[in-house]
Amino acid sequence: MTIKGTFQLASDNVDVIIDGNNIMFMQDGVITTLDGLRISKSGVVKEFPDLENDEEWKKKGLERLKEHIKTFDTQDKKLDYVKKELIKFGYTALYFQKAGFRPQRFQ
DSSP: OOEEEEEEETTEEEEEEEETTEEEEEETTEEEEGGGOOOOHHHHHHHOGGGTTOTTHHHHHHHHHHHHHHTOSSHHHHHHHHHHHHHHTTOEEEEEEETTSOOEEOO
């Protein structure tokens, strides 16, 4: 079952779609996977200090993130993880919606 979360940063809305272990981000009709995210080396090194001098820091950091996301049992837990990460960057959690159900406000 697919679950979607809607987040806001300033006047921009971002939808996060979780389908199994696939996480997609949609903004202004453009959809990207985790591979399409812009990530900073400093952020990757903060999470994974061993990648500081690695030339493939971005690729390895994304692989580790994907593996971490797979450790969550349910899509609800995956959405909760994404929510906590986005809130760190100033996003406001607005709504979530499970496939076939009405949208609900985040608690």
